[in-house]
Amino acid sequence: MKLGRLTFGPKVSTSYRTQGGMTLAPYVGLKGIWDFETAEQVDLTTGLAATGNDSLRGRTEAGLSITLPDGKSLTGEGFYDGLGADSYEPYGGSIRVRYRSTV
Numbered sequence: 001m002k003l004g005r006l007t008f009g010p011k012v013s014t015s016y017r018t019q020g021g022m023t024l025a026p027y028v029g030l031k032g033i034w035d036f037e038t039a040e041q042v043d044l045t046t047g048l049a050a051t052g053n054d055s056l057r058g059r060t061e062a063g064l065s066i067t068l069p070d071g072k073s074l075t076g077e078g079f080y081d082g083l084g085a086d087s088y089e090p091y092g093g094s095i096r097v098r099y100r101s102t103v
Contacts, residue, residue, distance in 0.1 A: 008031065027062065031061070074096070
């Protein structure tokens with residue numbers, strides 16, 4: 001089984017420091033995804049193709065990271081894939097919490 005894929009596109013981010021010392025770092029991204037050699041993958045739960053039939057599609061991503069002055073942080077991210085593709089619409093997200101002990 002083979003998959004040939006080219007992913008391209010910008011990701012824009014910045015960070016802001018509040019007067020209280022908290023750092024906010026949002027980002028957005030838009031990717032183009034070109035599958036020039038598609039794999040025959042099947043989702044075992046649904047029996048449907050796991051990659052869709054289109055060779056070119058788009059994906060959007062966005063996220064925000066919040067870091068407190070003591071090093072604790074919370075990061076949330078989300079994505080939507082399948083822009084311009086027929087019957088392929090994966091989406092998802094994640095949340096991460098980081099805590100550093102000073103003991």
